[in-house]
Amino acid sequence: MAANIYTDFFEQSDPDLHNDVDTARAALYAIDTNILIDLYRYNEDTALQYLKALGAMRGNIFVPHQTIKEFWAVRDQVRRGTDHEASKGEVRSAARSLNKAVEKWGRRSTINGSPEIIALKSEVESIADRIISYIDENSTHQVNGETDFIVSGLYEALGDQVGEAPTEQELTKLRSEFEARIKKNQETPGSADLDKGAERAPGDYIIWQQCLAEAARRSANGEPVDLTIATSETKGDWVRSDNGINAGSMGDGQVSSLIGSPQKRARRYLVREYHDRVGGTLRLVGREGLLEIADKVFEAAVSDEAKQQVQETTDEIWTYSLVETYMADLRSMRSLPQLRVLIATAVSAATGRFIGIFKSSALELANREDLRGFIGAYQTPLRRRSFVELNENGITDPPISYSRGDESFVMDQYVAQLVIEVAESNPVYAAMLDQPRSWVKNWIAEQDKGSEISRNDEME
Structure with missing residues (x-):
């Protein structure tokens, strides 16, 4: 039978870029x-509209059982609302920093511990407490009962679209498959x-296999169905970082011409695995x-x-x-290579041009x-x-x-900027900035040189 260049390489045809309304x-x-x-990160009106949107799609929705299992596992931590908790943390941090500055000045002025200094510190703490109370009083999703809106x-919107629970035998089989793929150094979700540990690490693989099984079931008696996975995931075991779409720095890997843009690009091995199975x-x-x-x-x-709030809500x-506390703990643990x-x-990652560093660079840094x-660690x-x-x-x-598929360490661009801010404020950390900054400067120069050569070739 005659074949073309895509016959045995379906994933190379970028089929995910074809996505019209039908x-x-x-x-x-x-x-x-x-x-x-x-x-839980949206205001009440936006959350309700998102729930309504899920309800409108109910017939096309599938929620893997692992998704619901993970949701219930972390729901109590997040239902208070992560954004207002982050703001409260910043207020407490600012209050501590301000009081430390007052203490430092007091020691230099030999009046540390005086009634005036104590009163000033108490006033700072009082103001911080009032701000935190105000944030609490005006934040949503703070629910003490067994349920919330x-x-x-979700119960109303999703109906019976949640997958069945796997048996213990099925779960053991999935975990064994995941471990086997890792040992063989095969690319795999998860x-x-x-670094999450043996219990949590296979979670993404379990979700993936449950999606494959459901799509295969729905395709059994007719045309194979396309599958769109809705996720905030950016890590390299799921999301492509080629074709100008940077998984780490651009967040959603923007492809503006598609229905449902900005859209992420699935790794080609996933596109192939889905096509082979379904x-x-x-x-x-x-x-x-x-949305x-x-x-x-x-x-x-x-x-x-x-739409605007959902778009502006980041991770x-x-x-x-x-970040400052995390880095201080790493240092106190004597984990300087890490x-x-x-x-x-x-x-x-902070450059927006890359998503991290390769394993080889990390090994060189860590000696x-x-x-x-x-x-x-x-x-x-x-x-x-x-x-x-x-x-x-x-958190x-x-x-x-660490992305095993790309053999690289990766980081969200926003977090990367925070790490650099902390590093620049500490002499010990600041000394660790020089070598990677030199590397990145050379990498960007090489990338730009390659782009210039490519443009010249096209003009010729």
Whole structure:
């Protein structure tokens, strides 16, 4: 049988770039955990409109059982609202910094501990308490009961579109498959989450397999269905970073011409795996892209104000004080090699041109031959008392992650900027900025030189 260049290489044809209204209306939409958790980050009106949008898509919606399992596991941490908790943390941090400045001045003036100094510090704390109380009184989603309007709204919107729970045997099989793929160094969802521990690391793989199984079931008696996974994920085990779409620095990997843009690009191995298993096309879309699809394709009538808030809501649950505490804990643990890699990854990711640094660069910085026992150290500060007491945002993942597929350390651009701010304020950290800044300068020059050569070739 005759074949063309894409016959055995379907994933290279970029099928996900073809997505018109008819295609979008027929697709199956799988919901990742972070889409549900993000509902707690919107104001009440926007959250209600998002719930209404999910309801409008109900017949096309699928929620993997693992998604709901993860939602219930973290819901109590986040239902107070991460944004207002971040603001409270910043207020407390500012109050502490101000009092430290007063104490420092007092020591120099030999009047530290005087009634006046004590009164000033007390006034600062009182003002901070009043601001925090005001934030609490004017924040939504602070619910002490067993339910809230988001949970009841999800119950109404999703109906019976949640997948069945896997048996213990099925769950054991999925975990074994994940471990086997990792041991064989095969690309797989979840490979960027190994630092989360054996219990949590396979979560993304389980979600992926549950999506595949549901799509195959719905395709059994007819045309293969396309699958769009709605997720806030940016890590390299899911999201492509080629073709000018930077998974780390651009957040949603913008492809403006598509229904549901800005859209993420799924890794080609996922596109291939889905096509081999189901026969359809795999796409990824962010939280605002899903809302756009609900509005334009399923006539959910979403207001411009709601769209704007969803678009402006970012994953900025890390704050300056949290990053500062995290880095201080790494230093106190004598994890200086990990600290060097953290700072280097931040320098690279903050440029917006890259998403982190390759394994080879990390090994050079850490003066190591391999990464055995290295990555797990990034999880330890999250369990230390100093961080836990400040962590009111429910952070469970380190600010840096390792992508096995790309063999690189990656970081969100916003977090990277915070890491650099902290590093520049501390002489010990600041000394670790020089080498990665030199590297990044050379990388950008090489990239720009390559682009110039490419443009000249095209002109010729």
